[in-house]
Structure formats: structure tokens, C-alpha cells
Amino acid sequence: WGWRKSLSFDLIQEWVLKNPEASICTAQGAKKFKDIAIFQDYHGLPEFRMAVANFMGKVRGNRVTFNPDRIVMSGGATGAHEDDCLLLGLIPERDFWVPVPYYPGFDRRFEMANWGTASSSTCESSTISRSREQPWKNAYEKAQKANIRVKGLIITNPSNPLGTILDRETLKSLGFHHEKNIHLVCDEIYAATVFTQPRFISIAEILEEEDVVCHRDLVHIVYSLSKDMGFPGFRVRNPCTHYNDAVSGLRRERCRVSGWVSTQTQCLIASMLSDNEFVDRFIVESAKRLEARHTKFTEGLEEQGTTCLKSNGGLFVWMDLHKHLKEQTFEAEMALWRTIINIVKLNVSPGCSFHCPQPGWFSVCFA
Amino acid sequence: WGWRKSLSFDLIQEWVLKNPEASICTAQGAKKFKDIAIFQDYHGLPEFRMAVANFMGKVRGNRVTFNPDRIVMSGGATGAHEDDCLLLGLIPERDFWVPVPYYPGFDRRFEMANWGTASSSTCESSTISRSREQPWKNAYEKAQKANIRVKGLIITNPSNPLGTILDRETLKSLGFHHEKNIHLVCDEIYAATVFTQPRFISIAEILEEEDVVCHRDLVHIVYSLSKDMGFPGFRVRNPCTHYNDAVSGLRRERCRVSGWVSTQTQCLIASMLSDNEFVDRFIVESAKRLEARHTKFTEGLEEQGTTCLKSNGGLFVWMDLHKHLKEQTFEAEMALWRTIINIVKLNVSPGCSFHCPQPGWFSVCFA
Known part of the structure; x- marks a missing residue:
């Protein structure tokens, strides 16, 4: 549930067996054992970051391209987000803005108040992108008042949970926040799960465009291999920040609070992810399999009369069961949820x- | 510096090569790859805890014996200590008592005030144990006032930094604190580094004795493989607590804050540490090598006219350079330190x- 449990592990397993030198536990790699086991630099292994x-x-x-030095x-997703906030001088409570519906983990992390944002349009339109700039502005004005x-x-x-991606215009509109000196944290944890058109556009691409009014220093990209590679147990989470001054502080903080990735795992991942041929094949094959599974899953639901929000990424679909509710309330939603479970x-x-403003939606994992 | 850099790695490396099924990156172990990579239970792999x-x-x-369920x-030493305190309802500032000299990391962790304790006797006598019960009582009364x-x-x-161990009588005297309902956190991170007599006595042993007045619920043992096995990079730190109600809370908290050990590393360590023949040999051989290196190091110092506090554990010695100070002040100590560095x-x-109350002492690593 929530991970690509068996989707592409054959590819990874095959790579591991073909590359015994990548592991410090094989005859080919064991000579590195000592150096890897005692390595303690909170920057991480240079080859890992690269x-x-x-x-x-x-x-x-x-x-x-991303700068390894940034x-x-x-070692943990939660710690990562918390540390970012600490370092950015953001106080969890009421300092954040998140479009609803959003990943409930954010609540535990920041104890965030759920207000503002482009909420209501989210479920009515096919993607959040329809809302564009205006909702942010409205929410901001509401907050100021x-x-x-x-x-x-x-x-x-x-x-997460919609499985949709933001389009270029919406991403560009986020420049609005930079006028107001607001930090933009982009969690791109599902970047490699986009299985069909339109293609995923990273905020990093937008920053490269000439006509974008955006302070790079205020943009922070959070990334992880938990979802994109399917390694939640390995604890490989790498927030990549463009906020120059924060990098060294973040490293120290992270070292202090949330530990780091086992160097044994850093070593293996470094070797695997720097194999371009493997990575290219993994990304293509993984998208192909995700698409096939998504199609099979949503078509199966449609045959039962259940539609989903049209999505093209993620490991889940946003399923519309509002017509099965006894009444259009969240109580009825919870009752239906208990029945399903x-x-x-x-x-x-x-x-x-997920703080969805309309009752009747459910998130379900297909991968 | 601070780890047994090359002391026993040949033994570990030899074991790893002889036990390819222990690693998910070998032909013999790869079939476990998927299950290990996706394992996400914050209790940890059961075989790892065992x-x-x-x-x-x-x-x-x-x-x-230790109960795996406890x-x-x-994933990180610092987080572990902090979480313990959070869960025990201890407020870092001024709530703790630590005998000086102590590991400076505690300051960063708890921002502890340096007061009370059996301090002055530490450097004057050969071990802290000479002070026994009275200093604790004095410090407690001073605090109350x-x-x-x-x-x-x-x-x-x-x-750490003395390299000495507490004797049975001193450990028993800690029962005094239990009368006052004070938690006792025993960091036994260097337990396996005791290389000569007298033998190390764990607080866990004391708790087994019939005549000891001690509330088990108030005793918490913190442990780690970073020092005892020499794996700082692997991030294997396991606080073991006797405080029954805290266990599940600690697990949740730890999962939230300080991440956990990579499952790949859990899997390897589980296999290695459950091999009794290897563990027995490792402990004996490691102590033998530590003793040899300690003897060589301290004898070398003595030939130069430098004495050390008599110690029988740890990876460091507490070196007495007070006669090289220009005057018996901490300013002179810092000046000498800069010269040495x-x-x-x-x-x-x-x-x-280390908050040593007397100038002229230095900690130096020999392993």
C-alpha cells in the first residue's frame, strides 16, 4: 500500500546481481567495507550526492541539472521537512499554505491549519491547474485580513492524492509568492511516477526560464527515492535546496536530528544511480508498467461504474464515490469508508x- | 579519531565474505531484496532486534539477557537521546545531572547546565567510583536548595572521556536516586571496549540482584554499535529501555523524528550478530587488540614522561599534561591544546x- 511493491524490483534485483562490486558485502566490493562502515561525514558520500x-x-x-553540492x-522524510522549516525560520503553526487536498502527513509534521488555497476548484475541475494564479492571491489576501x-x-x-501534475502556467504563477517573499517548498517525491502525457515539469525547469520572476533562494525541492525507486526501507530522502545559505546549516541540523542514510545503502545507491543505461531503462520500463496497471485498475473501476479523477502520475487514484454516499456529508463518507475497509x-x-472540501472522494493505491 | 578505525575490520570483512546469504546484494541473498527494501515497520526487523x-x-x-521487545x-545517537528525554517527560534544560567530566555531545543535546555531581574527585582519584554515594547526595541537596x-x-x-568503569558498589548506590524518583539513563555505548580487569558491570546486572532497591521502570540503557563494532556510518543505535510504558511511544517518536536504520543494514547486522561463534570471537579478539594498542600507546607516553588516568575501557585515554601548563588555568590549557593541534x-x-573541573587534562584516542 503506497509503494510500488513489486512493480520494478526485478530490474533492480537484476542490476544488483550484475554489479557485485556495488556492494560492500561481495568479494568484488568487500575491500571498501571498512571505509564505508566508518564514513561519518554529514555531507554524505560525494559519489552518493552526485x-x-x-x-x-x-x-x-x-x-x-542539479548541483551535487546543493x-x-x-534519513527520514518527516525529519527532512521539519528541518527545512526550522532552517528557513518558518514556524510550523499557521505559517504554511498548502492546496487541499493534501497528504495528511503534513498535518502531523507541521500541525498546520487548513485554510486558504485553491481548494474548492481541485475536485471540481480535472486538475488543480485550472485555478492558476487567482486562488493563491485570494488566499493570500484572506490571510492578510x-x-x-x-x-x-x-x-x-x-x-498526492490527486496523481495530477501542475502545468507550466500554474508553476509560473507561483512567482507571485516571490513578490511577497514567500518560500516555495516543492515536494517532487513522485516525479518518476508520471506514466503518460502531459509530461511532468519540475519547478527546477521553470527557474531556468528567462521570463520567470522567481528568487531561486526561496525555492526548495524535496526529493526521495522511497516512491520513485520503491525503497522506503532504505531511508533515502534528499531534499535539494536552491536556498544557498541554508545548505550547510541544513546538513548540520539533519545530522543532529534525523540521522542520515546508512553508508552501506549510500554506497549501493550511488553505484546504481550513476549507471545511466540502467537508470534510463528503469525510468522507461517503470512508467510503462505503471501505465498498464493504472489503465487496468481504472478500467476495472469504470466497469463497476466508478470514475476517478483523470491522472497521469503517482501510485494512487482519486476515486469518486460521492453517488454512493447516503447523504453528501463527511459523516456519510466515513461510514462508506468503514464499509469499504x-x-x-x-x-x-x-x-x-486529505482535507478535501467535498465529501465522497477516496484515495486508493494501484501500485 | 574516536572509532576503532582499523582494529577489527578484518574479522568483520572475513565474516561478510563467508556469509554471502546475509546480504541482499549477493546471489545467495538477493531473493530477499524486495522484502527488505520495502520493509517499513518502525519496530525494526524482528530478527534485527533479536x-x-x-x-x-x-x-x-x-x-x-535482554528482551528484544524492549x-x-x-538511526542517530543524538535523536535517540533527545527522544528518550521527550518521552520520559524530561525537559532538557537543568533537568539533568551528569558527572563531570562528560562527553561534550550531551551539551549540544540537552543544553545542560553543568552543576553538582561527583566532579572534583574524578581527576584526583583513579576512578569516579571512589566517590560513591555521598557526592550524589550532596549534589541533590545542593540542587534542592x-x-x-x-x-x-x-x-x-x-x-567517556575517562575510559574507567563504575564498580558494583557505585552502581548499587545509584539506587539512591530511585528513592527520589529520578530516572537513570545508562549509556553503555563502550561496553564491548573493556579490554582488561576489572570487568565491566552493566546496570542490567545490578537490577538482577536481590538486595538492590531499584525501580526498573526508571532505568534506561542506551546502546549503539557505532563504537562497539566500529560502524558509525551504518547508524545502528538502539536504546534499550526498561521503562515499560515508554517503548511503543519511543518507537513512534523515533520513527517520526530520527528515522531508522536502513533495512539493508538491519538485515546484514541481524545475520552477523546472531552468529554466536563469530560474536564470541569478535569480542575476545577485539579486547585483545585494544589492550595491546592501549599498552603500546600509554607506555609510549610514559617514556615521554606523560601519565594517563588508569583506564581499562574505551578507545581513548585521559592524559595528564598539567605540568606542561604555563599556569594552572583553563586559558593555559587552551594555549597548550592549540600548540598540540x-x-x-x-x-x-x-x-x-568535557567540563573537567581541573585544568591540564586531555582526551586522546588510541584506537
């Missing part, structure tokens, strides 16, 4: 847990 | 950074 930067570029179609590794200071906007692109035995999540 | 409990018992001469894993509440006592045994190019730490 390989992650390489992979992040590949996932974004090689249209942008990669800050982290309520004397709530907004210091950061968090975007998960591709969206207990009787249908399907592990779905109700929209209300 | 193996760590087994190893902790072995290191303590099999005189005590083992809480952590100053309206400072004391909720926790932290002991590092074997001591810059001219002698020996990486030592001045006693003042």
Missing part, C-alpha cells in the same frame, strides 16, 4: 483525511 | 570541553 543529482536530472528528462541527504502571516507555500507535484477489505483513504 | 539483544547480552558476558532502534528539580541522572559507563598535529581534546 548519483542522486544525476538521477534527479534524468527523472526530469535531462532538461535540468543536495542535502536525510485575518492577520495570519504566510511564510511558505508547499506544493506536492505530482500531487471492513467488508470490501480494500485499503482506501477517505478524502476528509 | 540479534541486537543477543549481542548486548554477549557483550555483558551472558550474565544478563529494544527500540534509532537552589530550587532546581532533578529528574534524570546520566551515566556513561564505561566513561597545530605543531604536534595530534588530535586531542582539552579537558575543559
Whole structure:
């Protein structure tokens, strides 16, 4: 649930067996064992950061490159987000803006208030992108009137739970926030799960465009291999920040609070992700398999009369069950959720847990 | 510096090559790759907890056993200590008692005030144990008079920086704190580095004795493989607590804040530490090599006219250079420290950074 449990592991396993020198536990790699086991630099292994930067570029179609020196590794997703906020001087409570529906983990992390944002249009239109600039502006004005200071906007692109991606115009409109000196945290944790058109556009690409009014220093990209490669157990999470001054501070903070990735795992991942031939094949094959599974899953639902929000990324779909609600309330949504969990035995999540403003939506994992 | 850099790695490397099934990156172990990579339970792999409990018992001469269900894993030392305190309801500032000299990392972790404790006797006598019960009582009374509440006592045994161990009588005297309902955090991170007599006595042994007045619920043992096995990069730190109610809370907290150990590393360590023949050999051989290196190092110093506090554990010695100070002040200590670092190019730490109450002591690593 929530990970590509068996989707592309054959490719990874095959690579591991073909590249015994990548592991410190094989005859071919064991001579590195000592150096790897005692390595303690909170910058991470240089080859690890380089390989992650390489992979992040590949996932974004090689249209942008990432500077390994700006990669800050982290052992845990939660810690990573918290540290970013600490370092950016953001106070979790009420300092953040997140479009609804959003990943419930953010609540635990920041204890964020759910207000503002381009919420209501999200479920009505096919993607959040229809809303463009105006909702942000409205939300900002609303916040100002309520004397709530907004210091950061968090975007998960591709969206969790929607599985949709933000289009170029919407991403460009985020420049609005930079006029107001608001930090933009882009969680691109599902970047490699985009399986069909339109293609994913990273905020990093937008920053390269000439006509974009954007302070690079205010943009922070959060990334991870948990979802894109399917390694949640390995704890490889690398927030990559463009906020120059924060990098060294973040590294120290991360080292202090959230530990880091086991050097044994850094070593293996470094070797795997710097193999361009493998990475190219993995990205293509993985997208192909995700698309096939998504098609099979959504077509199956449609045959049962259930539609989903049209999506092209992520490992989940946003399923519309509002017509099965006894009444259009969140109580009825919870009742339906209990029925699905207990009787249908399907592990779905109700929209209300994602702060969806309309009852009847459910998130369900297909990968 | 600070780790047994090359001391016993040949043994570990040899084991790894002889046990290819322990690694998910070998033909023999690769079939586990998927299950290990996606494993996400914050309890940790059951075999990992069992193996760590087994190893902790072995290191303590099999005189005590540890319950795997009471083992809480952590990816980082710092996070582990912080979480313990959070969960125990201890407020870092001024709530702790630590005998000086102590590991400076505790300051960063808890921002602890340096007061009370059996300090002055530490450097005058050969071990802290001479001071026994009275200093704790004096410090406690002093704290009460100053309206400072004391909720926790932290002991590092074997001591860092002293390399000495606490004797049975001293450990028993800690029962005094339990009368006052004070938590006792025993950091036994150097347990396997005791290379000569007297043997190391874990607080866990004391708890087994019939005549000890001690509330098990108030005792918490912090452990790690960073020092005892020499794997700082692998981030294997496992606080083991006897405080029953705290275990599940600690696990959740740890998962949230400090991440966990990469499952790839958990898997390898589990296999290695449950091999009793290897563990027995490793402990014996490692102690033998540490003793040889310690003897060579301290004899070399003595030939130069430098004495050290008599120690029998740890990877460092507590070196007495007070006669080389221009005057008996901490300013003179810092001046001498700079000379040693810059001219002698020996990486030592001045006693003042450990809150040593007397100038002239330096910590230096020999392993």
C-alpha cells in the first residue's frame, strides 16, 4: 500500500546481481567495507550526492541539472521537512499554505491549519491547474485580513492524492509568492511516477526560464527515492535546496536530528544511480508498467461504474464515490469508508483525511 | 579519531565474505531484496532486534539477557537521546545531572547546565567510583536548595572521556536516586571496549540482584554499535529501555523524528550478530587488540614522561599534561591544546570541553 511493491524490483534485483562490486558485502566490493562502515561525514558520500543529482536530472528528462553540492541527504522524510522549516525560520503553526487536498502527513509534521488555497476548484475541475494564479492571491489576501502571516507555500507535484501534475502556467504563477517573499517548498517525491502525457515539469525547469520572476533562494525541492525507486526501507530522502545559505546549516541540523542514510545503502545507491543505461531503462520500463496497471485498475473501476479523477502520475487514484454516499456529508463518507475497509477489505483513504472540501472522494493505491 | 578505525575490520570483512546469504546484494541473498527494501515497520526487523539483544547480552558476558521487545532502534545517537528525554517527560534544560567530566555531545543535546555531581574527585582519584554515594547526595541537596528539580541522572559507563568503569558498589548506590524518583539513563555505548580487569558491570546486572532497591521502570540503557563494532556510518543505535510504558511511544517518536536504520543494514547486522561463534570471537579478539594498542600507546607516553588516568575501557585515554601548563588555568590549557593541534598535529581534546573541573587534562584516542 503506497509503494510500488513489486512493480520494478526485478530490474533492480537484476542490476544488483550484475554489479557485485556495488556492494560492500561481495568479494568484488568487500575491500571498501571498512571505509564505508566508518564514513561519518554529514555531507554524505560525494559519489552518493552526485548519483542522486544525476538521477534527479534524468527523472526530469535531462532538461535540468542539479548541483551535487546543493543536495542535502536525510534519513527520514518527516525529519527532512521539519528541518527545512526550522532552517528557513518558518514556524510550523499557521505559517504554511498548502492546496487541499493534501497528504495528511503534513498535518502531523507541521500541525498546520487548513485554510486558504485553491481548494474548492481541485475536485471540481480535472486538475488543480485550472485555478492558476487567482486562488493563491485570494488566499493570500484572506490571510492578510485575518492577520495570519504566510511564510511558505508547499506544493506536492505530482500531487498526492490527486496523481495530477501542475502545468507550466500554474508553476509560473507561483512567482507571485516571490513578490511577497514567500518560500516555495516543492515536494517532487513522485516525479518518476508520471506514466503518460502531459509530461511532468519540475519547478527546477521553470527557474531556468528567462521570463520567470522567481528568487531561486526561496525555492526548495524535496526529493526521495522511497516512491520513485520503491525503497522506503532504505531511508533515502534528499531534499535539494536552491536556498544557498541554508545548505550547510541544513546538513548540520539533519545530522543532529534525523540521522542520515546508512553508508552501506549510500554506497549501493550511488553505484546504481550513476549507471545511466540502467537508470534510463528503469525510468522507461517503470512508467510503462505503471501505465498498464493504472489503465487496468481504472478500467476495472469504470466497469463497476466508478470514475476517478483523470491522472497521469503517482501510485494512487482519486476515486469518486460521492453517488454512493447516503447523504453528501463527511459523516456519510466515513461510514462508506468503514464499509469499504471492513467488508470490501480494500485499503482506501477517505478524502476528509486529505482535507478535501467535498465529501465522497477516496484515495486508493494501484501500485 | 574516536572509532576503532582499523582494529577489527578484518574479522568483520572475513565474516561478510563467508556469509554471502546475509546480504541482499549477493546471489545467495538477493531473493530477499524486495522484502527488505520495502520493509517499513518502525519496530525494526524482528530478527534485527533479536540479534541486537543477543549481542548486548554477549557483550555483558551472558550474565544478563535482554528482551528484544524492549529494544527500540534509532538511526542517530543524538535523536535517540533527545527522544528518550521527550518521552520520559524530561525537559532538557537543568533537568539533568551528569558527572563531570562528560562527553561534550550531551551539551549540544540537552543544553545542560553543568552543576553538582561527583566532579572534583574524578581527576584526583583513579576512578569516579571512589566517590560513591555521598557526592550524589550532596549534589541533590545542593540542587534542592537552589530550587532546581532533578529528574534524570546520566551515566556513561564505561566513561567517556575517562575510559574507567563504575564498580558494583557505585552502581548499587545509584539506587539512591530511585528513592527520589529520578530516572537513570545508562549509556553503555563502550561496553564491548573493556579490554582488561576489572570487568565491566552493566546496570542490567545490578537490577538482577536481590538486595538492590531499584525501580526498573526508571532505568534506561542506551546502546549503539557505532563504537562497539566500529560502524558509525551504518547508524545502528538502539536504546534499550526498561521503562515499560515508554517503548511503543519511543518507537513512534523515533520513527517520526530520527528515522531508522536502513533495512539493508538491519538485515546484514541481524545475520552477523546472531552468529554466536563469530560474536564470541569478535569480542575476545577485539579486547585483545585494544589492550595491546592501549599498552603500546600509554607506555609510549610514559617514556615521554606523560601519565594517563588508569583506564581499562574505551578507545581513548585521559592524559595528564598539567605540568606542561604555563599556569594552572583553563586559558593555559587552551594555549597548550592549540600548540598540540597545530605543531604536534595530534588530535586531542582539552579537558575543559568535557567540563573537567581541573585544568591540564586531555582526551586522546588510541584506537
